[in-house]
Amino acid sequence: xxxxxxxxxxxxxxxxxxxxxxxxxxxxAGARRAGRPAVELPLADGGEGLLDVLGGEVRESxxxxxxxxxVRARWAVLADPADRGExxxxxxxxxxxxxxxxxxxxxxxxxxATTAGTGELVAAAVAAGLRxxxxxxGGSATTDGGSGALEALRGVxLRGVxLxxxxxxxxxxxxxxKVFSPQKGADAAAVARLTARLAALAADYQRDFGVxxxxxxxxxxxxxxxxxxxxxxxRLVGGFDVVAGLLGLDDQLARxxxxxxxxxxxxxxxxxxxVVGGVLARAAGRVRALVVxxxxxxxxxxxxxxGVRAISLVERAGRQAALADTCRLVEQVVAEQCAR
Numbered sequence: 001x002x003x004x005x006x007x008x009x010x011x012x013x014x015x016x017x018x019x020x021x022x023x024x025x026x027x028x029a030g031a032r033r034a035g036r037p038a039v040e041l042p043l044a045d046g047g048e049g050l051l052d053v054l055g056g057e058v059r060e061s062x063x064x065x066x067x068x069x070x071v072r073a074r075w076a077v078l079a080d081p082a083d084r085g086e087x088x089x090x091x092x093x094x095x096x097x098x099x100x101x102x103x104x105x106x107x108x109x110x111x112x113a114t115t116a117g118t119g120e121l122v123a124a125a126v127a128a129g130l131r132x133x134x135x136x137x138g139g140s141a142t143t144d145g146g147s148g149a150l151e152a153l154r155g156v157x158l159r160g161v162x163l164x165x166x167x168x169x170x171x172x173x174x175x176x177x178k179v180f181s182p183q184k185g186a187d188a189a190a191v192a193r194l195t196a197r198l199a200a201l202a203a204d205y206q207r208d209f210g211v212x213x214x215x216x217x218x219x220x221x222x223x224x225x226x227x228x229x230x231x232x233x234x235r236l237v238g239g240f241d242v243v244a245g246l247l248g249l250d251d252q253l254a255r256x257x258x259x260x261x262x263x264x265x266x267x268x269x270x271x272x273x274x275v276v277g278g279v280l281a282r283a284a285g286r287v288r289a290l291v292v293x294x295x296x297x298x299x300x301x302x303x304x305x306x307g308v309r310a311i312s313l314v315e316r317a318g319r320q321a322a323l324a325d326t327c328r329l330v331e332q333v334v335a336e337q338c339a340r
Contacts, residue, residue: 007031007038007338008256008287010249012275013049014264014294017326020049020275026327027260027292030334041252043261043275046166046221046239047138050092051076054246061124063117064152066102066141067109075121077130078246088132088246089125093118093222094139097148099184102141110186111194113141115225119152122163122229132162135229136239137222138169143181143194145173145201145213146228158233165229166239167221170273173213174198176220176227184223198224205231240278250282258288260334266293266300266310280305292333294322311337 009027013020020042028038042053051058056076065071073096078088094100096117102108118135125133142148171179177186177194186194201224202214209231213219218236219227226236244250253259261279263270271277276291283289284305291310304310313322313329322329 005036006256007036008041008252008259009038010041010043010252010259010261010279011292012043012045012261012263014262014326017264017294017323020044020053022327023262023330026330027334030331031260031338033331033335034338036338039252039256041247041249043247043249043279044136044239044243045138045168045274045278046136046242047168048092048094048098050136050166050239050243051090051095053243054078054090056090061121063096063120064114065117066097066099066113068114071096071101071117073117073121075125086132087130088134089128089130090134090136091118091121091125092136093225096121097142097222097225098139099141100139105183105185108141108185110141110143110181110184111190113144113184114148115140115142115144115146115222115228116148116152118225119149122149123153123156126156126158126161131160132164134164134166134242135234136166137226138239140222140225141184142225143177143184143186143198143223145176145198145224146226146231147201149225150228150232153232161233163229163232163234164242165221165226165234165236166242167218167226167236168239168273169221170217171220173202173216173219173224173227176224179220180223202227238273240273240275244278244282249279253283253287256287258290258338259283260290260292262292262330264294266291266296268297268299268303270300271303280308290334290337292330294326295319
């Protein structure tokens with residue numbers, strides 16, 4: 001049967017050590033060492049790494065960075081995506097409004113950080129004639145509820161634009177500060193102020209646009225950017241599902257008899273809209289699956305489907321080696337498992 005013995009390498013990035021593309025290549029190399037044909041399909045969940053896995057024609061715009069400085073932000077146009085023939089603009093908000101651009105949590109100003117640059121990228125895509133736009137929410141420096149982005153979009157006609165907001169979390173709009181802003185440098189007092197600001201914004205959005213963002217699942221993604229874009233007509237969707245559709249994951253699973261997925265840290269949140277959980281759910285009952293992760297927390301093992309094994313690089317080689325030599329270890333593990 002054609003494709004019967006193909007190994008599908010479908011990982012997320014290993015944060016701080018390897019991109020999804022690099023990990024997929026290592027997984028495929030391991031399968032081939034064991035004499036198995038392999039297909040590389042790096043994935044993302046809407047956060048950082050979205051542009052890397054989707055590819056497309058790269059464009060660049062100078063926009064307002066998270067702390068107000070100009071930054072050169074890349075975005076892309078997919079001319080012929082797998083799920084529909086219509087061209088689609090892909091924007092990764094972290095490229096314009098990301099925590100890394102702000103210098104990390106220690107250098108960030110969590111109350112001043114703005115999503116204006118992300119809104120400017122959306123405006124650039126509309127000006128370029130794109131009527132289908134995907135905004136990946138993740139890796140933000142911001143908790144501005146999308147107010148900066150909406151200000152940048154003031155006067156931009158979004159009628160007829162399919163604005164897809166790809167979210168990697170399900171957090172609500174009013175909980176965004178409590179859940180995420182401490183990771184962006186906010187202390188307890190700042191969290192309280194940011195939460196109050198989000199509540200005020202939710203009331204403003206209800207009044208101005210007739211959208212109750214406080215009731216939207218995923219509205220708190222990227223510090224509430226998702227909710228803000230929803231107020232302007234954006235559709236909040238699971239980022240993994242968007243990527244899986246664009247890249248034809250289901251068709252690739254149909255041609256494989258083993259799928260190998262993974263990420264830097266497998267924990268319970270990995271099964272809440274993230275790549276690993278999404279791949280395992282789609283593979284269930286169809287394709288054998290293996291997880292290779294940088295680290296695996298004990299609670300995550302209990303959430304694995306029956307028969308799925310998760311291998312930890314930290315347990316195998318130690319934390320330092322897992323971070324410094326990720327791809328070699330991944331290749332070695334997959335080669336061993338495919339040879340069994």
